Amino acid sequence: MPANNRFFLVLMLASFSKTFEEVRYINTSANHSATPGEVFPWSSYRLPDSIIPEHYYITIHPDFQNRTFTGRVKILLAVLKDTDHVVLNSKNLQVREALLLPLPEHHNQKQLSLRLQESVQNEQVAFTSSTTLQAGRKYELFVSYTAALSSSFSGFYKAFYRTRNGTTRMLAATHFEATSARKAFPCFDEPSMKAVFSITIIRDQQHYAISNMPKRTTVPRADGLLEDHFLHSVKMSSYLVAFVVSDFASKSTASKRGTKVSVFAPSEQMVQTQYALHAGVKILQFFEEYFQIPYPLPKIDLVAIPDFEAGAMENWGLITFRETSLLYDPKISTLRNKLWVTEVIAHELAHQWFGNLVTMEWWNDLWLNEGFATYMEFVATNHLEPSLCAEDQLLITTFYRALEKDSFRTSHPISLPVRSSAQIREMFDVVSYCKGASILRMLHNLLTEPIFTGGIRAYLKEHSYGNAHQDHLWQALTKSAVEAGESVNVKAIMDTWTMQKGYPLVSVTLQGRKLKLSQSIFTLYPQSDTGFLWQIPFTFYTSNSTVVISHLMKSKEESIDLPHDVAWIKANVNSTGFYRVSYDLPTLRVISRQLREQHSAFSRSDRASLIDDTFHLASQGTLKYSEAFSLSLSLGKEKEYLPIRMFVAHMTRMLSKFAFSRERCVMQLLKKHILSLLRGLMQAQRWDDSGTLPQQNLRTLLLSIAKGYRRLPAAQHAERLFHHWMEADGKTQLPRTLRGMVFQVGIKKGGDREWTFLLRKYIESTSSTDKVQILAALSRTRSTRKKKWLLNAALQNQVIKTQDFGTIVRQLARSPKSNQLVWKFVQRHWSKLVKKFSLGSSYLSRIVVSITSKYTTRKKYEEVKKFFRSPKNLRNLAFVRQSLEMIKVNILWLKKNKKQIKSWLREEYTETYTTNRHCRPALALKRGRALYVKT
Numbered sequence: 014m015p016a017n018n019r020f021f022l023v024l025m026l027a028s029f030s031k032t033f034e035e036v037r038y039i040n041t042s043a044n045h046s047a048t049p050g051e052v053f054p055w056s057s058y059r060l061p062d063s064i065i066p067e068h069y070y071i072t073i074h075p076d077f078q079n080r081t082f083t084g085r086v087k088i089l090l091a092v093l094k095d096t097d098h099v100v101l102n103s104k105n106l107q108v109r110e111a112l113l114l115p116l117p118e119h120h121n122q123k124q125l126s127l128r129l130q131e132s133v134q135n136e137q138v139a140f141t142s143s144t145t146l147q148a149g150r151k152y153e154l155f156v157s158y159t160a161a162l163s164s165s166f167s168g169f170y171k172a173f174y175r176t177r178n179g180t181t182r183m184l185a186a187t188h189f190e191a192t193s194a195r196k197a198f199p200c201f202d203e204p205s206m207k208a209v210f211s212i213t214i215i216r217d218q219q220h221y222a223i224s225n226m227p228k229r230t231t232v233p234r235a236d237g238l239l240e241d242h243f244l245h246s247v248k249m250s251s252y253l254v255a256f257v258v259s260d261f262a263s264k265s266t267a268s269k270r271g272t273k274v275s276v277f278a279p280s281e282q283m284v285q286t287q288y289a290l291h292a293g294v295k296i297l298q299f300f301e302e303y304f305q306i307p308y309p310l311p312k313i314d315l316v317a318i319p320d321f322e323a324g325a326m327e328n329w330g331l332i333t334f335r336e337t338s339l340l341y342d343p344k345i346s347t348l349r350n351k352l353w354v355t356e357v358i359a360h361e362l363a364h365q366w367f368g369n370l371v372t373m374e375w376w377n378d379l380w381l382n383e384g385f386a387t388y389m390e391f392v393a394t395n396h397l398e399p400s401l402c403a404e405d406q407l408l409i410t411t412f413y414r415a416l417e418k419d420s421f422r423t424s425h426p427i428s429l430p431v432r433s434s435a436q437i438r439e440m441f442d443v444v445s446y447c448k449g450a451s452i453l454r455m456l457h458n459l460l461t462e463p464i465f466t467g468g469i470r471a472y473l474k475e476h477s478y479g480n481a482h483q484d485h486l487w488q489a490l491t492k493s494a495v496e497a498g499e500s501v502n503v504k505a506i507m508d509t510w511t512m513q514k515g516y517p518l519v520s521v522t523l524q525g526r527k528l529k530l531s532q533s534i535f536t537l538y539p540q541s542d543t544g545f546l547w548q549i550p551f552t553f554y555t556s557n558s559t560v561v562i563s564h565l566m567k568s569k570e571e572s573i574d575l576p577h578d579v580a581w582i583k584a585n586v587n588s589t590g591f592y593r594v595s596y597d598l599p600t601l602r603v604i605s606r607q608l609r610e611q612h613s614a615f616s617r618s619d620r621a622s623l624i625d626d627t628f629h630l631a632s633q634g635t636l637k638y639s640e641a642f643s644l645s646l647s648l649g650k651e652k653e654y655l656p657i658r659m660f661v662a663h664m665t666r667m668l669s670k671f672a673f674s675r676e677r678c679v680m681q682l683l684k685k686h687i688l689s690l691l692r693g694l695m696q697a698q699r700w701d702d703s704g705t706l707p708q709q710n711l712r713t714l715l716l717s718i719a720k721g722y723r724r725l726p727a728a729q730h731a732e733r734l735f736h737h738w739m740e741a742d743g744k745t746q747l748p749r750t751l752r753g754m755v756f757q758v759g760i761k762k763g764g765d766r767e768w769t770f771l772l773r774k775y776i777e778s779t780s781s782t783d784k785v786q787i788l789a790a791l792s793r794t795r796s797t798r799k800k801k802w803l804l805n806a807a808l809q810n811q812v813i814k815t816q817d818f819g820t821i822v823r824q825l826a827r828s829p830k831s832n833q834l835v836w837k838f839v840q841r842h843w844s845k846l847v848k849k850f851s852l853g854s855s856y857l858s859r860i861v862v863s864i865t866s867k868y869t870t871r872k873k874y875e876e877v878k879k880f881f882r883s884p885k886n887l888r889n890l891a892f893v894r895q896s897l898e899m900i901k902v903n904i905l906w907l908k909k910n911k912k913q914i915k916s917w918l919r920e921e922y923t924e925t926y927t928t929n930r931h932c933r934p935a936l937a938l939k940r941g942r943a944l945y946v947k948t
Contacts, residue, residue: 051130053132053139054097054130054139054141055098055100055132055135055137055139057135058135058432058433059203060100060201060203060206061096063094063096064090064092064093064096064201065090065091065093065208066088066089066090066200066201066208067089067090067151067209068088068089068208068210068211069087069088069089069198069200069208069209069210069211070211071084071085071198071210071212072084072085072086072215073169073197073198073212073213073215074215074216074238075169075214075215075216077183077185077217080162080171081161082159082161082162082197084157084159084198085155085156086155086198086199086200088153088156088200089116089151089153090152090153090154091151092146092147092148092150092151092152093148094148095145095146095147095148096145096146097144097146098141099113099139099141099146100140101138101195101199101201101202102136102137102138102192102194102201103131103136103137103138103158103195103199103200104136104168104193104195105160105163105168106158106195106196106198106199107158107159108129108138108158108199109157109159110155111140111154112125112127112154113127113142113152113153113154113155114155115151115152116150116152116153117151125144125152126143126144127140127141127142128141129141136192136434138199158198158199160196163196164848164849165848165850165851166188166320166321166322166816166849166850167188167193167196168187168188168189168197169186169187169197169256170185170186170188170320171184171185172185172186173319173320175776176279176281177281177777177779184220184258184259184260184261184318185258186255186258186259186316186318187254187255187256187257187333188322188326188333189251189253189328190327191252191379191434191437191438191440192252192434193252194252197254200251202251202252203250203251204250204372204373204376206251207249207250207479207480208248208249208251209246209248210225210245210246210249211242211244211245211246212224212226212242212243212246212254212256213241213242214240214241214243214258215234215238215240215241216238216239216241217237217238218237218238218239219260220258220260221258221259221261222241222257222258223257223316223331224241224243224254224255224256224257225243225246225249225253225255225310225330225331226243226244226245226246226310226311226330227311227312228241228243228244229243230242246330247310247478248478249329249372249478253369254328255328255330255331255333256331257277257316257318257331260279261277261280262280262283263275263276263277263314264286264287264290266290266294268297268298268301268308269298270298270301270307270308272297272308272310272311272312272313273311273313274290274293274297274312274315275290275313275314275315276289276293276316276339277314277315277316277317278316278317278339278340279317279319282336284342285341285342285343286317286340288351288354289339289341289354290315292354292355292358292359295397296355296358296362296393297313297362299396300362300363300366300389300393303393303466304366304469304470304473306366306474306477308365309370310329310330312330313330313332313362314330314332315332316331316332316333316334316339317334317335317339317340318335318336319336319814320815321333321334321335322816322850322854322856323335323856324338324357324360325339325358325361326361327360327364327365327369329365329369332361332362334357334361337353337781337782337785338357339354339357339358340781341354342780342783344780345749345780345782345783346780346782347702347749347750348401348705348706348750349706349710349750351398352394352398352401352403352406352706355393355397355401356391356403356406359389359391359393359397360386360387360389360390361386362393363385363386363389363390363393364382364386367381367382367385367473368382368383370473370477370478371472371476371477371479371481372479372480373480373482374481375431376431376437377429377430377431378482379437379440379441380428380444380445380446380448380449380483380511381449381481381482381483383441383445383449384445384448384449384450384452384453385449385450387411387447388449388453391403391404391406391411400706401706402705402707405617405654405655405707407454408588408621408655409658410447411447411450411451412447412454412588413625414443414447415444415447415448415450415451416451416516416593416625416629418442418443418444418447418448419443419444419448419514419516420515420535420536420537420633421538421895421898421902422536422538422540422898423894423895423898424444424514424515425444426444426511426512426513426514427444427445427449427510427511427512428483428511428512434853435851435890436853437853438852438853438854438855439853439890439891441854441855442891448591451591452507452510452511452591454589455510455589455590456506456507458552458589459501459506459550459565460490460494463497464490464494464497464499465490467493467496468486468492468493468494469486471493472485472490475489483507483511484504487503487504487507487508488503490503491504505548506548506550506565509545509546509547510547510591513543515535515536515545516547516591516592516593517532517533517535517593518532518533518535518594518595518630518635519532519549519566519584519585519593519594519595520533520595521582521594521595521596521597521600522600523579523582523597523600526575526576526578527572527574527575528553528572528573528574528575529571529572530551530566530570530571530573531569532546532549532566532570532592533569535593536633537632537902538898538905539634539905546567546568547592548565548566548567549565549590550563550565551563551564551565551566551584551585552564552584552585552589552590553583553584553585553586554582554583554586555575555577555581555582555583556579556581556582556607556614557579580603581600581603581604582600583623584596585622587618587619588618593626593629593630594622594626595626595630595636598640601627601636601644602640604644605644605646608620608623608644608647609646609650612647612651617653617656620647620653620655620656621656623644624644624645624648624659624660624663625659625663627640627641628663631910632906634909637913638910638913638914639913642686642914642917642918642921645660645686645690648660648691649689649693652711653707653711654707654708654710654711654714655707658710660690664686664687667914668680669827669867670869670903670906670907671683671911672828672829673829673832673867673868673869673903674907674911676907677931678926678929678932679914679918681925681931681932682918682919682922682929683914683918684721685918685922685925686918686921686922687718689922691715691718692725695715695716695718695727698712698715698716698719700716700730700751701748702748702749702750702751712751716731716751720754720758728762731751731754731755731758732758732762735755735756735758735759735763735767738755739770752786753786753790756771756786756787756790757789759790760793760794761793761794761795765796768791768794771787771791772787775787775788784817788803788817788821789820789824791803792820792821793824797834800834803821804818804821804822804835804838807821808845808849815849818846819856819859822835822839822860822863822864823863826863827867832864832867839861846860852887852890858891858892858895861892861893861896862892862895862896862899865877865896865899865900866896866899866900867903868899868900868903869900869904870904873900874897874900874901874904877896877897878897881893881896919932
């Protein structure tokens with residue numbers, strides 16, 4: 014803040030005492046009533062459009078000793094319509110003083126008397142003036158306030174880390190997306206109300222402050238504190254403001270254009286920051302070239318925050334990360350960790366253009382931010398580290414994940430109206446991120462690279478420093494296509510993918526030289542015809558030619574003439590389209606035979622999609638399970654990770670359903686099927702870290718499965734490795750890619766001594782990646798007492814961080830016995846969890862769904878329904894509706910499919926069926942030990 018402005022603000026604050034009689038802090042009830050009979054002047058969750066902010070001057074002073082902060086904000090306002098009220102967002106701030114000053118200043122200028130009201134429900138405050146604020150004029154609003162540093166992961170919150178010698182250090186960091194800037198300063202907390210921000214942080218000399226912009230100057234104060242004044246920001250949304258006050262160390266370098274890139278972390282973790290610094294610079298330069306727009310700020314900081322709910326946050330110029338998303342330990346981390354760090358850095362750097370430079374107008378179009386960043390993370394990663402096979406990772410973590418989520422009736426359109434903070438938080442889900450990225454990948458393939466990149470460059474340039482909605486993007490891409498001589502209506506195509514939920518199942522019938530197509534919505538739970546139609550980029554090749562043929566399918570039924578007779582076709586080439594394919598039975602059987610005889614006729618991604626589509630169609634009832642299992646027999650010759658990964662995923666889901674419904678005989682038959690197909694590959698695996706990332710992933714997957722079979726030596730070998738490592742006090746080298754699996758076996762087969770030793774290693778470790786692996790292993794204990802201790806320790810943020818509570822829950826939710834334990838724990842501590850993670854947050858939603866999605870009985874359905882509906886009345890929240898639908902799907906699935914699955918397996922593995930004790934009628938009713946495939 015310039016010196017004359019600081020002096021003026023001091024004078025204004027000094028005069029507050031004279032005018033404060035007119036200002037009241039009112040803790041209102043949900044009906045907006047300030048006092049009995051007095052109504053809050055604004056009823057909508059959205060702010061009025063009568064006033065917009067132009068410039069914020071914010072001063073923040075965190076008090077680490079009392080864990081509070083004080084703040085002052087001066088906001089330059091432009092009035093667009095006559096009004097008596099300044100309505101803006103505020104939450105959990107204790108307003109001490111406020112005044113409003115008309116501009117331009119005059120010698121006898123009078124401050125306007127203000128009356129303060131608050132709407133707790135809509136997270137708003139209103140400053141009502143006795144004098145009308147006139148359209149076309151500008152005003153300055155001054156507010157001073159206090160608040161507690163948040164104990165959650167949003168707003169301006171406190172975080173902690175431990176040094177090697179056991180000292181606990183505190184820092185304060187911000188996380189404002191989507192609606193939490195209002196927890197740090199009163200503001201117009203909507204993405205379209207962009208403004209310039211000037212930040213000042215008051216701190217002690219032991220700490221260091223960073224914000225979006227570089228530091229302009231540091232001013233010593235008479236009380237021994239320091240004032241850090243940062244440069245004015247560019248025009249941006251409030252949710253992108255950020256500041257961190259810590260004792261972190263840093264490491265810096267510069268890009269080709271001179272942008273300063275820095276990584277901040279606790280000093281003991283600085284050795285783990287080198288890769289992030291290298292990747293950050295390379296990816297920044299890639300995006301500048303790709304978008305043809307220079308990064309507009311003079312610096313960018315990447316900061317590892319030790320307490321962090323999400324993976325990262327794209328604050329402009331100051332990106333914050335969970336430690337596992339930024340730090341790469343050269344001694345412990347794997348290629349898989351490197352891929353994750355690369356993807357997250359790329360995701361957040363892509364946001365500097367998609368989201369920061371050009372921002373969606375409102376949260377209903379969040380996917381414009383998150384879908385693009387998710388897609389571009391794979392584009393950038395493939396450019397920087399092609400050996401990491403980012404395309405395979407996109408299919409596993411994004412494409413297939415989105416298909417799974419979007420096949421439930423409780424899914425939602427990509428673009429969806431939202432009218433509350435909870436609804437906005439719910440938008441940060443698989444649909445916005447993964448489906449958004451998948452349809453952009455589909456569009457990219459349809460339009461081709463030159464048209465797609467030309468369109469997004471034009472879109473970014475036209476809307477820089479402004480806001481946009483999805484139609485602006487469609488217009489830019491259509492124009493790019495027209496300029497390239499292509500006639501395509503992008504909006505007409507893409508509206509069918511963004512404005513309606515779900516996705517199509519394309520049914521393919523091969524009749525001589527004619528290919529007949531029909532489309533219908535695909536859902537796991539039966540529903541009547543929705544009438545939805547999609548414009549589908551349908552691609553295929555045939556048994557006669559590897560040339561890919563493209564066809565834009567617009568109608569419910571269409572046909573394509575083929576030039577020659579063909580034995581089979583493979584549709585949706587490399588899963589570029591967001592749809593599933595159902596082949597007529599003769600064609601499917603020919604494809605199955607081709608897979609068994611020469612599976613290399615199909616790419617690995619096409620082999621994976623054949624497995625995934627076939628088992629999903631069987632699950633839904635379009636296809637018999639005998640056909641899906643018959644197709645899976647081709648895996649006896651498979652050596653690639655991606656198809657095997659998809660097969661194991663389906664087998665694991667089935668095993669879980671049968672375990673929770675106590676169908677032990679079918680479980681044993683399924684385990685036999687897996688063993689018969691993968692035994693050779695399991696036994697061929699070496700216990701080392703050799704090979705490419707897909708090869709390492711395959712080894713980890715296969716050995717994790719093998720340890721579940723008593724007749725295979727994997728579990729015994731892992732146990733020996735663990736005890737050898739333990740006897741050396743953790744100083745011997747374990748294969749990096751197999752550490753987690755070795756730890757799990759050591760804990761599951763060990764006792765108190767092994768568990769206590771590994772807990773000590775958890776406490777001593779400074780590697781966040783190592784801590785997550787250890788924590789997952791500690792959760793595999795057979796001791797109920799230890800499981801409860803883990804849950805309590807994480808919830809209380811003692812020894813185990815609350816951010817890792819979900820890791821424990823997911824591990825415990827896998828088996829019926831510990832699932833019941835963790836479900837009871839979540840119910841008992843629900844209010845604490847909501848306070849920490851917030852209703853609607855994706856983290857809390859995943860915790861609940863990871864537990865409830867396993868249930869297979871009507872009794873459990875009613876139990877979950879009762880807990881969330883009364884007295885909490887949360888039935889309309891997405892995760893509650895999803896949980897209930899998943900249970901219904903499980904119940905229906907068992908009813909429809911258990912017998913036919915058992916019948917096929919019994920016929921295929923007759924010896925196992927007749928000799929296994931769980932399958933003999935006399936013993937089937939007895940309780941036995943269930944064995945699971947571990948992945």
